[in-house]
Amino acid sequence: MLDCAIIGGGPAGLTAGLYTTRGGLDDVIMFEKGMPGGQITSSSEIENYPGATARNLSGMDFMIPWLEQCQRFGLKHEMSEVTRVSRNEDGTFVIHKSDGTTNTAKSVIVATGSTPKRAGFIGEDKYFGRGVSTCATCDGFFYKGKEVAIVGGGDTAMEEALYLAKICTKVYIIHRRDTFRSAPNTIERVKTTPNIEILFNASPQEVLGDAMGVTGIRVVFNDGSTRQIDAPGLFVFVGRDVNNEVLIQEDGSFLCETNNAGEVIVDINMNTSIPGLYATGDLRISAPKQVVSAAGDGSIAALQAIAYVDKISHR
Amino acid sequence: MLDCAIIGGGPAGLTAGLYTTRGGLDDVIMFEKGMPGGQITSSSEIENYPGATARNLSGMDFMIPWLEQCQRFGLKHEMSEVTRVSRNEDGTFVIHKSDGTTNTAKSVIVATGSTPKRAGFIGEDKYFGRGVSTCATCDGFFYKGKEVAIVGGGDTAMEEALYLAKICTKVYIIHRRDTFRSAPNTIERVKTTPNIEILFNASPQEVLGDAMGVTGIRVVFNDGSTRQIDAPGLFVFVGRDVNNEVLIQEDGSFLCETNNAGEVIVDINMNTSIPGLYATGDLRISAPKQVVSAAGDGSIAALQAIAYVDKISHR
Numbered sequence: 001m002l003d004c005a006i007i008g009g010g011p012a013g014l015t016a017g018l019y020t021t022r023g024g025l026d027d028v029i030m031f032e033k034g035m036p037g038g039q040i041t042s043s044s045e046i047e048n049y050p051g052a053t054a055r056n057l058s059g060m061d062f063m064i065p066w067l068e069q070c071q072r073f074g075l076k077h078e079m080s081e082v083t084r085v086s087r088n089e090d091g092t093f094v095i096h097k098s099d100g101t102t103n104t105a106k107s108v109i110v111a112t113g114s115t116p117k118r119a120g121f122i123g124e125d126k127y128f129g130r131g132v133s134t135c136a137t138c139d140g141f142f143y144k145g146k147e148v149a150i151v152g153g154g155d156t157a158m159e160e161a162l163y164l165a166k167i168c169t170k171v172y173i174i175h176r177r178d179t180f181r182s183a184p185n186t187i188e189r190v191k192t193t194p195n196i197e198i199l200f201n202a203s204p205q206e207v208l209g210d211a212m213g214v215t216g217i218r219v220v221f222n223d224g225s226t227r228q229i230d231a232p233g234l235f236v237f238v239g240r241d242v243n244n245e246v247l248i249q250e251d252g253s254f255l256c257e258t259n260n261a262g263e264v265i266v267d268i269n270m271n272t273s274i275p276g277l278y279a280t281g282d283l284r285i286s287a288p289k290q291v292v293s294a295a296g297d298g299s300i301a302a303l304q305a306i307a308y309v310d311k312i313s314h315r
Numbered sequence: 316m317l318d319c320a321i322i323g324g325g326p327a328g329l330t331a332g333l334y335t336t337r338g339g340l341d342d343v344i345m346f347e348k349g350m351p352g353g354q355i356t357s358s359s360e361i362e363n364y365p366g367a368t369a370r371n372l373s374g375m376d377f378m379i380p381w382l383e384q385c386q387r388f389g390l391k392h393e394m395s396e397v398t399r400v401s402r403n404e405d406g407t408f409v410i411h412k413s414d415g416t417t418n419t420a421k422s423v424i425v426a427t428g429s430t431p432k433r434a435g436f437i438g439e440d441k442y443f444g445r446g447v448s449t450c451a452t453c454d455g456f457f458y459k460g461k462e463v464a465i466v467g468g469g470d471t472a473m474e475e476a477l478y479l480a481k482i483c484t485k486v487y488i489i490h491r492r493d494t495f496r497s498a499p500n501t502i503e504r505v506k507t508t509p510n511i512e513i514l515f516n517a518s519p520q521e522v523l524g525d526a527m528g529v530t531g532i533r534v535v536f537n538d539g540s541t542r543q544i545d546a547p548g549l550f551v552f553v554g555r556d557v558n559n560e561v562l563i564q565e566d567g568s569f570l571c572e573t574n575n576a577g578e579v580i581v582d583i584n585m586n587t588s589i590p591g592l593y594a595t596g597d598l599r600i601s602a603p604k605q606v607v608s609a610a611g612d613g614s615i616a617a618l619q620a621i622a623y624v625d626k627i628s629h630r
Contacts (some may be wrong), residue, residue: 011365014365015365015607018363018365019363019452022362022363022456023452023455023456023478023481023482024455024478024481024482025481047337047384047387048333048334048337048614049366050326050329050330050333050381050384050385050610050613051364051366051367051377051380051381051384052366052384053380053381053383053384062366065366065368066365066366066368068368069362069365069366069367069368070365072362073456137334137338137618140338140339141337141338141388159622162622162625163338163339163621163622163625166338166339166340166621166625167338167339188629189625189626189629192629193629266583267583268581268582268583268600268601269601285583286583286584288614288615288618290611290614292330292607292610292611292614293611293614293615294611295365295607295611296605296607296608296609296610296611296612297611298365298607299363299603299605299607299608300603300608303452303603306478306481307474307477307478310477310478310481310504311504314503314504314507314508
C-alpha cells in the first residue's frame with residue numbers, strides 16, 4: 001500500500017512529491033499521464049516565480065529541472081491515467097487507472113488542475129502562448145503600455161479586464177451578448193474605467209499575427225460588420241474545466257465536497273471533507289492559478305499527509 | 316498615499332511586492348529594517364524550494380537574487396522599522412515608523428514572520444544553522460539515517476519528533492519536566508514510536524562540535540547527573556515569538572483578529588478581519604513555515620490587495 005498517491009504532475013503535484021518523500025513517507029507515486037510540468041509549460045515566458053530570475057525563461061525550460069529535484073528524495077512517477085479515486089470502508093483509498101489496474105494508498109493528494117476553454121476562433125491554437133493567453137496575472141505585464149483585447153463577459157473576464165486596465169493603455173472587451181453576466185458593481189467598475197472599451201454583440205473571427213506573435217484581432221459583430229483591433233495581446237476568458245473527473249464516483253457523486261463550479265472545497269490546510277484526501281492548485285476553491293501558490297499548496301498538503309499517515313499507523 | 320504598504324522583507328513580503336507592482340499598483344513600499352531575505356538566510360542549506368535545484372545552496376545565496384527580481388517592476392524597499400499600523404476612519408492605513416515619520420496606504424500586507432526562541436545552552440548560537448535547527452521540515456532530511464536530539468516538550472516538539480522519527484534512525488527528546496504538555500494522543504504516538512527515546516528532567520548543557528558542525532550534546536539531569544549524546548543534529552522547539560507587534564494599537568488591542576498564540580486569523584485568501592489588511596507567512600494561523608508556502612501567501616495577498624485598491628478607487 002502506498003503511503004501517498006499524488007494525482008497530477010504540475011507545480012502542486014511535484015512539490016507535494018518533494019515534501020512527502022523528503023519528509024519520510026516511503027512509497028509515494030505521482031500519477032501523471034503526460035509530461036510533468038503542468039499548464040505553465042505552454043507559456044512562452046515566466047517572470048513571476050520568485051527565485052526564477054533568468055530573463056526570457058520559457059515555461060518549459062522553467063519546469064524541466066523540477067522533476068529531477070522532486071524525484072531526488074524517492075518520488076516515483078508513473079505515466080498512467082487515473083480515472084477515479086475511491087475510498088474503502090477502512091478509510092484507505094483505491095486509485096483506478098485506465099488500463100484497469102489499481103493501487104491502494106493511505107493518503108491522496110489531488111493536483112489535477114484546470115483547463116481553460118478555448119473560444120474557437122481562427123489562429124487561437126497557433127498563437128496560444130505567443131500573444132493569446134488565458135491568464136492576466138501571468139501575462140498582463142508583457143503588454144505594459146500596450147493595448148490588449150479580452151474575449152468573454154463573465155466574472156473572470158470582468159475581473160481580469162480591471163486587472164489589465166491598470167497595466168495596459170487600453171483594454172477592449174469583445175463580448176458576444178449585449179449584457180455582461182457578472183456582479184453589478186463589478187460591471188459598473190468596468191464601465192467606468194476610462195481605458196476599457198466594450199464591444200458588445202461581437203466575436204473574435206481571427207487572430208492575426210506574424211513570426212513574432214499576435215498583431216491584431218478581426219472582430220465580427222452580430223449584424224455582420226467587422227472591425228480590426230491592432231493589439232499584440234488577446235486574453236480569452238470563456239470559462240474553464242476543473243479537472244475533477246477523478247473524484248466522481250460510480251453513482252455520479254463526488255468523493256468529497258465541491259462548490260457549484262466543481263472546485264474542491266478545502267480549508268487553509270488543503271484538507272477536503274474526507275480525512276486523508278487533499279486538494280491543491282487550480283482544482284481547489286479560490287485558486288489564484290499561479291505556479292508559486294500551487295507549489296505552496298503542494299507543500300501544505302504534503303505536511304498534512306505526513307502527519308495523517310503517522311496518525312493512522314499508530315491506531 | 317501608497318497603493319500598498321508591505322511590512323517585512325522575507326519570502327512572503329518580497330513575493331507580495333513582485334505581484335503588487337507587476338499587477339499595476341503604483342506606489343508600493345516594502346518596509347524592512349534589515350537585509351531582505353528573512354529567516355531562511357541563516358540556514359546553511361536549502362533544498363526544498365521547487366526550482367532551486369543547485370546543491371549545497373545556502374539560504375543567503377538562495378535569497379540574494381529575489382530582491383532584484385522583486386524590485387524589477389517598481390517595488391521600493393525602505394530600510395525603516397515599522398512600529399505600528401493603524402487605521403483611519405475612512406479605511407486607509409497609517410504606517411508608523413521608529414523615526415517618528417509616517418506613511419499612509421490604501422492597503423497593507425503584513426509579512427513580519429516569527430522568531431523561534433533560543434533555549435540558552437552553550438554553543439546554541441555558535442552552531443545555529445550548522446547542526447542546531449528550529450525546523451524539522453526544513454532540515455530533518457539532512458540527518459537521514461543518523462541520530463538527532465530535540466529540546467522541548469510542547470505540541471511542536473512532539474509533532475516534530477514524530478516527523479523526524481520517520482527520517483532519522485533515532486530521536487532523543489530532551490525535556491526539562493517529567494511530563495509533556497501536548498495532546499494526549501500525540502504524546503501516546505511519541506511514546507509508542509520505537510526509535511524515540513525520551514530523557515525527562517533533562518536540559519541541554521552544551522552543544523559540542525567541530526569545524527564541520529555539531530557532533531554531540533551534553534545533557535544534564537535535574538539530579539545533577541550528565542549524559543553525552545553523540546548526534547550531528549539538535550532541534551530546538553521551545554516556543555516562538557510571533558512578530559505581531561506592528562498590529563498592537565495604542566490601547567493594547569490588536570488591529571485585527573488573532574488567536575491565543577498571537578497568530579493572525581486569515582481565510583484562504585489571506586484576508587484578515589479588516590478590509591484591505593492581509594497577513595502572510597509565519598505570522599498567520601496554520602503557517603507551514605516554509606519558503607514556498609510563504610511565497611504563495613504573498614502572491615495570494617497581493618492579488619487580493621490589487622482587487623481591493625481597484626474597488627475602493629471606484630467608490
